[in-house]
Amino acid sequence: MDMEGEERIAAPRAVVWQALNDADILRQCIPGCQSLEWTSPTELAAAVKLKIGPVSASFSGAVTLSDVVAPESYTITGEGKGGIAGFAKGGAQVTLLDEGPETLLRYTAQAQVGGKLAQLGSRLIGSSSQKLATQFFADFNKAVVARAEQSVQS
Template identity: 75%
Template sequence: MDVDGEERIAAPREVVWHALNDPEILRQCIPGCQSLEKTSPTELVTTVRIKIGPVGATFNGEITLSNINAPESYTISGEGKGGIAGFGKGAADVVLIEDGDETILRYAAKAQVGGKLAQLGSRLIDSASRKLAQQFFADFNAAVAADGQT
């Protein structure tokens, strides 16, 4: 499954970069995130509770940041296990482009799921993935705008 898109963030690139690397901001913005902890400068562990169609599960995952070119781009990859519900893994290339006082965030992600989640069908999973991405970016945009005013 591929998900890509572009979001306009109402903040300068340095502020957006900082927010993308702030575990507390990310925890607040990731739908269903119960915990997110940085274990090294490039690694995080997380617990996320999500529901896709009739399948709900708590996923324990690991996230790695690579190809870091601050404050311009990085690759974020992760894998989560949700017990009987299955697993999810994927990676996204994230690029930040300055546009005046705002930032354009472009992302291209690839993901795959297994277990019960995979049995739901690609249309439902694609739809749910896009909805979760939209919710993340709406919350992230609001958090960055609020953070920039403090």
């Protein structure tokens, strides 16, 4: 399933880029994220606990950044295993555009699930994936704006 969207963030592109590469900010914004830590300059280890329909699962896996063009864009991909619940794979191409004092964040994301999760049906998986992506980017927007306001006050 494919998703796309955009968020207008009331912060300069440099601040948004920094937040996109900050494990603490990402951990706060990823729905169900239990841990997120850098393991190399382009890889993170993640643990996420989610409930999709009637299935609750804890996923552990890796997140990789590629095609990095600082401070404009990157591709983020991840794969997690959830035991008997199955697996989840996904990725997003994220692009940042200057819009005066604000930044327009555009994303195109893909998600794929297998195992017990895939048995839930594409409609439920699609709506859940869209909801999780929307929640992440809305929370990310709030976190970046709060950080920008904090740095102005300092």
